[in-house]
Amino acid sequence: MAAPATPPTPTRPLSGHRPLLGVSTKMYFTHARTTAFTRALLTHLTSTPRATEVLSSIDAFLIPDFISLPAVLAAITTPPLTTTTPTATTPVRPPITIGAQDCAAADFGPLTGEVSPAVLREVGCGMVELGHAERRALFGEADGDVAAKARAVVRNGMVPLVCVGEKEKGGGGGEGGGKGEGDGDGVRAAAEEVGRQVAAVLEGLDPEAEVVLAYEPVWAIGAPEPASAAHVKGVVRRLRESEVVKGRKGLTRIVYGGAAGPGLWGQLGGEVDGLFLGRFAHQPEQFVKMLYEVPNDKPPPKRTFLPIAGFRQPISGLSMEDTPVRMPEAIKVAKLQMAEDGGLPSSVHTGKTRFFQPVNGFGSTHRTGVWGGFVSSVSAYLNELRHALFIQALSIYSFVRIQLRKLAGAVTKLAGPAGFAIACVALWSALSSMHDTRQALALAQWTARKDFLQYCHSVRETNRSRSTVRPI
Numbered sequence: 001m002a003a004p005a006t007p008p009t010p011t012r013p014l015s016g017h018r019p020l021l022g023v024s025t026k027m028y029f030t031h032a033r034t035t036a037f038t039r040a041l042l043t044h045l046t047s048t049p050r051a052t053e054v055l056s057s058i059d060a061f062l063i064p065d066f067i068s069l070p071a072v073l074a075a076i077t078t079p080p081l082t083t084t085t086p087t088a089t090t091p092v093r094p095p096i097t098i099g100a101q102d103c104a105a106a107d108f109g110p111l112t113g114e115v116s117p118a119v120l121r122e123v124g125c126g127m128v129e130l131g132h133a134e135r136r137a138l139f140g141e142a143d144g145d146v147a148a149k150a151r152a153v154v155r156n157g158m159v160p161l162v163c164v165g166e167k168e169k170g171g172g173g174g175e176g177g178g179k180g181e182g183d184g185d186g187v188r189a190a191a192e193e194v195g196r197q198v199a200a201v202l203e204g205l206d207p208e209a210e211v212v213l214a215y216e217p218v219w220a221i222g223a224p225e226p227a228s229a230a231h232v233k234g235v236v237r238r239l240r241e242s243e244v245v246k247g248r249k250g251l252t253r254i255v256y257g258g259a260a261g262p263g264l265w266g267q268l269g270g271e272v273d274g275l276f277l278g279r280f281a282h283q284p285e286q287f288v289k290m291l292y293e294v295p296n297d298k299p300p301p302k303r304t305f306l307p308i309a310g311f312r313q314p315i316s317g318l319s320m321e322d323t324p325v326r327m328p329e330a331i332k333v334a335k336l337q338m339a340e341d342g343g344l345p346s347s348v349h350t351g352k353t354r355f356f357q358p359v360n361g362f363g364s365t366h367r368t369g370v371w372g373g374f375v376s377s378v379s380a381y382l383n384e385l386r387h388a389l390f391i392q393a394l395s396i397y398s399f400v401r402i403q404l405r406k407l408a409g410a411v412t413k414l415a416g417p418a419g420f421a422i423a424c425v426a427l428w429s430a431l432s433s434m435h436d437t438r439q440a441l442a443l444a445q446w447t448a449r450k451d452f453l454q455y456c457h458s459v460r461e462t463n464r465s466r467s468t469v470r471p472i
């Protein structure tokens with residue numbers, strides 16, 4: 001039997017108690033877009049000031065599709081990253097752990113179409129995502145399957161990222177429910193459902209193995225908004241306190257996923273160990289932005305126009321840094337169309353407005369030779385630019401719409417108190433003028449009485465003077 005191939009440099013292993021922040025590209029990207037995304041991410045991560053410091057305090061991970069795994073691994077390991085001091089250049093581990101989206105429960109065998117966990121490890125994966133809601137719903141994966149796969153992942157020296165989450169919003173008690181502190185029926189029901197999924201996996205697993213649990217309420221995946229912070233905190237707290245989690249010796253971190261985006265980390269107030277991102281981190285800048293949120297810091301504004309050969313990402317001048325990433329209707333529709341068509345949709349209908357992408361891309365099929373490579377690069381570059389502009393248009397539209405909605409909401413909220421205040425002022429002036437009117441009436445009566453008395457007095461004086469006149 002041939003000697004086993006020497007495993008390539010594995011991506012940074014997950015370990016320690018660092019917060020986790022990772023993204024899955026699911027099946028949204030083309031292969032070209034996945035590698036471009038990875039290169040852009042690495043460029044951001046290695047060139048942003050304080051990136052090394054930030055990364056050393058976080059476990060960042062990226063989970064691409066299976067086909068793109070070798071290219072992503074190659075992108076982050078070649079050329080090897082180095083740190084340079086005046087005296088030496090030292091190779092450093094790529095700052096991201098690369099994971100797979102699923103695997104088989106067995107290492108090898110007659111399992112056509114499956115992906116072996118042993119092979120995933122062999123090519124350099126550090127983690128494997130298991131039991132995602134989409135796999136449970138679309139491919140009928142049950143807790144037992146997830147448990148068997150988790151054992152296979154651990155057996156092969158990787159970390160299982162086990163996805164769990166309640167199916168229905170509310171569980172009879174509304175999201176969060178109770179006093180808004182995550183103690184209501186909704187939280188209780190969700191924690192029970194999720195607890196059962198977690199127990200099914202952890203009970204059969206080596207208690208010392210490291211595990212990451214991704215709490216992803218099924219109803220929040222693909223939604224415009226994540227679950228409320230109170231709900232997430234309530235469920236995660238209960239999960240953490242459950243015997244099956246508390247009783248483990250191995251590191252067990254719990255992350256949240258489901259429409260997670262910028263700003264959420266701050267709201268979850270240290271209750272979760274990290275975030276598992278989807279759509280809202282599918283732009284490298286957004287992912288980097290969220291990495292900086294974890295240590296509660298902001299990346300300095302960055303402007304890069306990277307060379308075509310490095311990464312075709314000429315959108316930094318139009319940075320999405322400050323635009324909201326929740327593009328409710330547009331993204332929802334885009335997501336559906338992307339799932340159907342592969343790649344970005346040719347148009348997105350947002351309810352009222354339709355955004356069209358320029359039709360017919362720039363023919364970025366792979367060409368060989370120096371000239372062919374150049375043409376290929378240019379056309380891929382133009383396609384990236386086209387997509388980037390399209391996304392920018394969507395986000396600007398969405399930003400303006402959200403601001404207008406907020407303004408309308410604020411005006412509506414203000415209208416009630418403002419009307420009340422105007423009525424009070426009007427009533428006050430009416431009441432005070434009534435008082436003035438009464439005073440004026442009393443004054444007028446008093447003046448009339450005084451005039452009458454003066455008149456009477458003058459008549460009496462006249463009569464008296466007449467009666468005292470003597471005849472001559």
Ligand SMILES: O=C(CO)COP(=O)(O)O
Pocket residue numbers: 024132216220221222223257258259260276277278279280
């Ligand atoms: O399923 C998810 C991560 O696994 C979350 O997806 P979205 O953030 O796109 O809702």
